Amino acid sequence: MDSLYTDPDAEACVARYPDLPRDLALRVYTTRLLGSDPRLVLHGGGNTSVKLTLPDLLGVAAEVICVKGSGWDMGTIEPAGLPAVRLDALRKLRERNAVADEDMVKVQRAHLLDPTSPNPSVETLLHAFLPHRFVDHTHSTAVLALVDQPDGEQIAREVYGDAMGVVPFIMPGFALACAAARVYEAKPDVEGLILHKHGIFTFGDDARQSYERMIAMVTRAEERLARGRKVLPAAALPAAVAPLAEVAPIVRGAVALKNAKQEGAWHRLVLDFRTGEAIRTFVDGAELSRYSQAGVVTPDHNIRTKNKPLVVPAPDACGIAAFASAARSAGKRFRDEYRDYFARNNARCGGVKTMLDPAPRVVLVPGLGLFGLGRTKKDARVAADLAEAAVATILDAEAIGRFDALPEADLFDMEYWSLEQAKLGTAKEPPLAGQIAVVTGGAGAIGFATARAFAAAGAEVAILDKDEIAAREAAQRIGGTALAITCDVTDARTVRIAFDRVVEHFGGVDIAISNAGAAWQGRIGEVDEAVLRESFELNFYGHQRVAQNAVRIMQAQKTGGCLLFNASKQAVNPGVNFGPYGLPKAATLLLVRQYALDYGPDGIRSNAVNADRIRSGLLTDEMIAARSRARGVSEKDYMSGNLLGREVTADDVAQAFLAQALALKTTADVTTVDGGNIAAALR
Numbered sequence: 001m002d003s004l005y006t007d008p009d010a011e012a013c014v015a016r017y018p019d020l021p022r023d024l025a026l027r028v029y030t031t032r033l034l035g036s037d038p039r040l041v042l043h044g045g046g047n048t049s050v051k052l053t054l055p056d057l058l059g060v061a062a063e064v065i066c067v068k069g070s071g072w073d074m075g076t077i078e079p080a081g082l083p084a085v086r087l088d089a090l091r092k093l094r095e096r097n098a099v100a101d102e103d104m105v106k107v108q109r110a111h112l113l114d115p116t117s118p119n120p121s122v123e124t125l126l127h128a129f130l131p132h133r134f135v136d137h138t139h140s141t142a143v144l145a146l147v148d149q150p151d152g153e154q155i156a157r158e159v160y161g162d163a164m165g166v167v168p169f170i171m172p173g174f175a176l177a178c179a180a181a182r183v184y185e186a187k188p189d190v191e192g193l194i195l196h197k198h199g200i201f202t203f204g205d206d207a208r209q210s211y212e213r214m215i216a217m218v219t220r221a222e223e224r225l226a227r228g229r230k231v232l233p234a235a236a237l238p239a240a241v242a243p244l245a246e247v248a249p250i251v252r253g254a255v256a257l258k259n260a261k262q263e264g265a266w267h268r269l270v271l272d273f274r275t276g277e278a279i280r281t282f283v284d285g286a287e288l289s290r291y292s293q294a295g296v297v298t299p300d301h302n303i304r305t306k307n308k309p310l311v312v313p314a315p316d317a318c319g320i321a322a323f324a325s326a327a328r329s330a331g332k333r334f335r336d337e338y339r340d341y342f343a344r345n346n347a348r349c350g351g352v353k354t355m356l357d358p359a360p361r362v363v364l365v366p367g368l369g370l371f372g373l374g375r376t377k378k379d380a381r382v383a384a385d386l387a388e389a390a391v392a393t394i395l396d397a398e399a400i401g402r403f404d405a406l407p408e409a410d411l412f413d414m415e416y417w418s419l420e421q422a423k424l425g426t427a428k429e430p431p432l433a434g435q436i437a438v439v440t441g442g443a444g445a446i447g448f449a450t451a452r453a454f455a456a457a458g459a460e461v462a463i464l465d466k467d468e469i470a471a472r473e474a475a476q477r478i479g480g481t482a483l484a485i486t487c488d489v490t491d492a493r494t495v496r497i498a499f500d501r502v503v504e505h506f507g508g509v510d511i512a513i514s515n516a517g518a519a520w521q522g523r524i525g526e527v528d529e530a531v532l533r534e535s536f537e538l539n540f541y542g543h544q545r546v547a548q549n550a551v552r553i554m555q556a557q558k559t560g561g562c563l564l565f566n567a568s569k570q571a572v573n574p575g576v577n578f579g580p581y582g583l584p585k586a587a588t589l590l591l592v593r594q595y596a597l598d599y600g601p602d603g604i605r606s607n608a609v610n611a612d613r614i615r616s617g618l619l620t621d622e623m624i625a626a627r628s629r630a631r632g633v634s635e636k637d638y639m640s641g642n643l644l645g646r647e648v649t650a651d652d653v654a655q656a657f658l659a660q661a662l663a664l665k666t667t668a669d670v671t672t673v674d675g676g677n678i679a680a681a682l683r
């Protein structure tokens with residue numbers, strides 16, 4: 001591993017923050033260097049500090065430690081992510097015999113220079129009890145591969161000799177900080193500390209020295225690992241493995257939990273798939289069930305990955321039904337074991353803890369790769385990143401010996417430690433969290449408004465539109481994890497490909513909003529049959545293709561689902577010369593009910609929104625101007641020509657779709673969103 005420190009970059013960082021003390025700017029610089037290498041730091045893991053003098057809010061100079069605050073990632077840290085805490089207060093704690101975690105957090109918060117700062121890291125005391133100006137801490141995969149061994153402490157001593165102190169495993173907090181300080185004080189010329197089964201600290205007088213010691217010490221670990229020769233034996237795999245698009249919904253369904261509080265509701269997860277040479281070596285290994293189940297590589301991971309991944313059998317392309325049933329049994333076994341693990345350890349802790357959901361956060365699929373899982377795509381990516389780091393660590397550990405993790409009790413204490421759980425936040429989840437919604441015609445007025453409303457309600461959304469650029473722009477406008485896919489619903493092949501892409505990306509489909517449509521006109525007795533067929537192709541068969549693909553995926557998940565169709569006033573109240581549009585829409589209205597009837601027993605609901613007179617690609621501003629002129633009314637009166645006298649918007653339609661998606665006991669429903677029109681009222 002090479003040092004990335006350069007003087008010009010360091011000076012550029014100092015210049016970027018002219019109001020900051022030089023050392024604090026350099027602290028930002030090297031923190032980012034460490035944080036941008038996934039071999040060292042991932043997702044909020046690791047922390048750094050610098051000790052210096054800063055003026056407090058009254059302008060009085062105070063000796064402080066600026067230490068990474070919770071909620072900040074090292075790779076993108078800003079000065080605000082390094083809150084300043086008064087050092088004398090922290091050092092005073094050292095005189096105590098014990099300090100409870102809650103008291104430690106209180107003391108840290110009470111002595112912040114700026115009370116609006118984020119909480120200082122849970123490892124702040126360790127930084128504070130060391131005398132060095134700069135302290136750096138990472139969970140380097142190479143160092144973990146050395147210490148995650150039955151004789152890890154011994155290996156660390158052999159590799160580092162007198163250069164590094166070795167600290168036995170203790171949970172982060174006051175006790176670990178004291179133990180680390182004692183190891184340092186016994187050998188004050190060490191350049192850092194190896195924390196058994198946890199990570200590495202280095203320190204120095206300046207930013208560069210502390211950072212480059214980290215790089216040098218990690219390099220020593222890498223060199224030791226490079227001497228590892230053991231090759232993992234591979235397991236026998238089926239001749240043909242089923243494709244990701246077929247496997248993902250089965251896995252997603254196998255890990256979903258029935259919501260005990262609400263009939264028909266599921267606690268679903270979003271998937272993030274990874275594969276590659278290292279992952280395949282890992283998941284295809286003959287001893288996968290041993291090394292994958294030993295525990296996490298560093299206890300910092302288990303709030304996001306749980307202690308163990310779920311392992312499913314290799315999905316044989318010729319026996320997908322058998323795979324599905326084996327995957328579901330494996331999912332159930334995982335949950336049962338997790339409940340037992342919780343009960344065992346909670347009893348040891350006095351029964352005061354509340355169990356987290358028992359679903360896995362990483363799934364290993366021999367012959368294919370791995371999935372990270374989360375309630376959002378973002379969380380799924382975090383779990384997948386940590387799983388990839390674990391794969392790298394365990395492969396290295398197995399090459400030099402045997403991967404070995406902490407005992408279950410230590411892992412439980414970390415997973416259920418209030419200070420770790422605080423990292424996950426306590427924000428209330430939005431109503432569609434964990435669900436995946438597909439919207440066709442997603443770049444149009446109603447499609448976009450609907451995609452935006454579903455994303456705001458917590459769903460992951462895929463925008464399907466035949467206009468590639470418009471789809472991409474719509475996804476960008478929604479932001480976050482919205483996915484854009486080009487799809488022409490009149491072409492069965494592209495609909496299948498689009499749904500495969502959604503499934504490969506998010507893991508499945510829970511809600512399909514079949515919205516794409518266009519209006520054709522013509523007097524029905526004279527209209528060319530080709531026009532009628534063209535309209536049926538889009539306004540009926542398009543809906544059928546979307547629904548068919550969605551149902552196929554929902555059936556693989558076995559967690560129900562929701563089909564939503566954009567019907568039209570024309571379906572119940574035909575307009576003069578609108579036969580070519582109204583007829584397929586009338587057939588679609590029956591399609592809605594047919595799906596409700598045929599798939600109700602599977603928990604798949606089917607509803608439609610019947611909207612009228614919405615500004616959109618089907619009713620453009622020019623059309624509105626022409627029609628209101630023809631009727632001799634103002635545009636405003638034309639648009640609000642309904643019982644309520646209110647113009648109906650695409651957002652109103654989106655809210656109706658959302659209400660249907662959330663109404664778990666409503667199916668075969670058609671909701672009218674037209675401001676009131678008795679002639680078009682359903683009877």
Ligand SMILES: [Zn+2]
Pocket residue numbers: 046123137138139198199300
């Ligand atoms: Zn740590």
